[in-house]
Amino acid sequence: MTLEPIALGNGVSITWPVALSPMAGVSDAVFRGLCRDHDCGYATTEFARDRAVLMGVPDQVALCDVRTDTRPVGVQLFGASPDELRRAAALVMERWAPDALDINMGCPAPKVTSGQGGSSLLRDPGLATAIVDAVAREIAPAPVTVKIRVGWDDAHKAAGAAVDVARRVVDVGAQLVTVHGRTRTQRYEGYADWDVISQVAAALSVPVVGNGDITTPEEAAHRLRTSGCRGISIGRGARGRPWVFKQIRTYIEEGVQLPDPPATERVQLGLEHIRRQRAYERMLVDEDSRYKRKPEAERAQIADMRTLGRMLAHVMWYVWGVPGAAVARRALSKCRSGSELEDVLSDFAARPERYQDVHVPEHEAQALVAADACPE
Ligand SMILES: Cc1cc2nc3c(=O)[nH]c(=O)nc-3n(C[C@H](O)[C@H](O)[C@H](O)COP(=O)(O)O)c2cc1C
Numbered sequence: 001m002t003l004e005p006i007a008l009g010n011g012v013s014i015t016w017p018v019a020l021s022p023m024a025g026v027s028d029a030v031f032r033g034l035c036r037d038h039d040c041g042y043a044t045t046e047f048a049r050d051r052a053v054l055m056g057v058p059d060q061v062a063l064c065d066v067r068t069d070t071r072p073v074g075v076q077l078f079g080a081s082p083d084e085l086r087r088a089a090a091l092v093m094e095r096w097a098p099d100a101l102d103i104n105m106g107c108p109a110p111k112v113t114s115g116q117g118g119s120s121l122l123r124d125p126g127l128a129t130a131i132v133d134a135v136a137r138e139i140a141p142a143p144v145t146v147k148i149r150v151g152w153d154d155a156h157k158a159a160g161a162a163v164d165v166a167r168r169v170v171d172v173g174a175q176l177v178t179v180h181g182r183t184r185t186q187r188y189e190g191y192a193d194w195d196v197i198s199q200v201a202a203a204l205s206v207p208v209v210g211n212g213d214i215t216t217p218e219e220a221a222h223r224l225r226t227s228g229c230r231g232i233s234i235g236r237g238a239r240g241r242p243w244v245f246k247q248i249r250t251y252i253e254e255g256v257q258l259p260d261p262p263a264t265e266r267v268q269l270g271l272e273h274i275r276r277q278r279a280y281e282r283m284l285v286d287e288d289s290r291y292k293r294k295p296e297a298e299r300a301q302i303a304d305m306r307t308l309g310r311m312l313a314h315v316m317w318y319v320w321g322v323p324g325a326a327v328a329r330r331a332l333s334k335c336r337s338g339s340e341l342e343d344v345l346s347d348f349a350a351r352p353e354r355y356q357d358v359h360v361p362e363h364e365a366q367a368l369v370a371a372d373a374c375p376e
Contacts, residue, residue: 001221001252006207006230008143008175012072012099016041017231018220018248020238021180021211022076022102022147027235028310029068030277034269035238036070040245042231043073044147047104050079050088062284064092072099074145078107080116080127082134089135093142100176101139103131105165106149108184119184122165123152129168136173143175147211150196153185162196163203170206177204178233181212188236194227201228209233215244217251217258224252240317242269263322267349270318274311274342281306281338307338315345324348324355331355 006014019042020027020035027035032043045063052060064075075098079085089101105128107118114120121128128146136144146169151157166177179200181192192212201208207230214220215237223232238244247258261269281303285291291299315332319325328348335341348355 001225003224003252004230006176008100008145010099010141010143012143014042014072014231016249017207017209018245018252019043019178019209019231019233020245021178021233021235022046022104023235023239025313026239028063029065030273030280030310031242031314032069032073033276034242034273035245038242038244038246039249040234040238040242043069044100044102045073045075045098047076047078047107048088050077050081050084053077053088053091054084058288058290061095064096064098066096066098068280074098074100074102076102076104076147078104078112078117080121080131082127082130085131086134086138089144090138093139100143100145101135102145102147102178103135103174104147105169106147106180106184108149108187113184119149119152122148122156122161122184125165125168128165129172132169132174133172140173144173145176145178146174147178147180149180149182149184150193150200151183153183157183157193157196160199162200166200166204166208170204174206176207176209178209178211181210194223197229198227201230207231211235213237217244217248220248221252240266240270240314240320263352264349266318266322267345270315271342271345271349273314273318274307274338274345277311278303278307278338278342281310301337304338308335308341311338311341315341319345319348322348322352324352327355 003017006017020032020040022044024046027046048060048063066073066075075092077085077088104118105121112118132144132146148162148165151161162179179197181194181197197210209231210223210227210229211233214223214232214234220232243261250256250258285299285303291302316329319328331344332341335344
């Protein structure tokens with residue numbers, strides 16, 4: 001099976017259209033980098049709020065920073081005002097120059113939908129269209145892409161909402177549409193409806209990327225073969241498993257099924273991730289005018305604390321399924337800095353036998369794994 005590259009405006013080419021999905025709190029710059037190193041062909045940032053970007057809120061502006069990304073890469077914004085989104089898009093393009101600007105029309109979180117953004121836009125195609133129109137005109141010839149769900153709820157889905165809104169946003173300039181096959185009501189429960197994703201792919205004149213529940217090379221190949229989508233996007237299936245992209249590529253291109261890396265390699269990858277994260281946080285702290293006058297040791301400490309915040313969930317995913325993981329997770333959950341996290345994971349790698357024989361009740365082990373839901 002061969003995958004055709006996806007060509008977008010401004011000369012942007014996604015040569016391997018197997019992408020990492022945007023995931024708030026997960027698909028940050030460092031994780032995107034790890035996935036790209038493992039044959040992920042495209043990535044989009046976690047979503048940033050248009051108004052906060054316009055106001056210069058440091059954390060939200062930082063979400064759009066794609067300086068260290070492998071290209072092409074997209075930045076995702078959410079909002080509900082065509083003018084604010086237009087201005088935020090212009091600012092992001094000027095400051096970070098991503099290859100594409102993605103508009104979120106899928107987030108189910110009430111804090112987003114109550115302001116008419118995210119998946120609320122599916123119920124207001126007029127506003128969705130006005131937003132894409134405004135952003136497309138503003139950043140042309142750079143491409144605008146859109147991420148939708150298959151509807152607000154089952155009735156909305158059955159009424160053809162996804163095809164309707166997708167057609168309308170394409171009419172005003174969206175160059176690629178990603179479809180997550182769940183309704184807003186489903187949030188992250190149940191299954192993605194690939195029949196509806198296929199209907200959208202068949203209805204549009206632009207490439208469609210299908211998304212939902214792909215975790216293995218076989219599922220990836222199956223969806224690409226049967227859905228009519230030009231590409232696929234993987235979210236939760238990549239957490240703690242950036243190598244899944246290499247497995248998918250090898251399977252699609254060579255028909256070879258690579259096994260999961262052995263436990264030792266997975267833990268080593270977790271350690272590599274922590275080190276990259278600390279270096280990245282250190283770069284951001286050193287650039288931040290708020291910390292300019294702080295002594296070196298204090299800046300290092302700030303970077304280390306931020307590393308903990310960013311990495312705790314990731315390391316829990318890396319040790320998933322590794323013998324002794326329940327005990328390791330308990331120790332990891334008590335860490336108070338990125339360095340401690342690295343020490344515990346290094347110890348787990350060096351002396352796994354110390355983690356084997358202690359019984360951790362299943363409910364306690366489960367509680368130590370970070371929650372799956374979209375932050376609300
Ligand atoms: C923790 C989490 C955060 C997410 N954040 C975003 C986001 O910022 N923007 C977005 O478009 N989708 C977001 N999503 C949805 C994913 O991009 C994806 O559509 C969804 O998880 C379904 O794909 P999957 O079954 O491969 O995980 C998020 C999902 C999760 C689990």
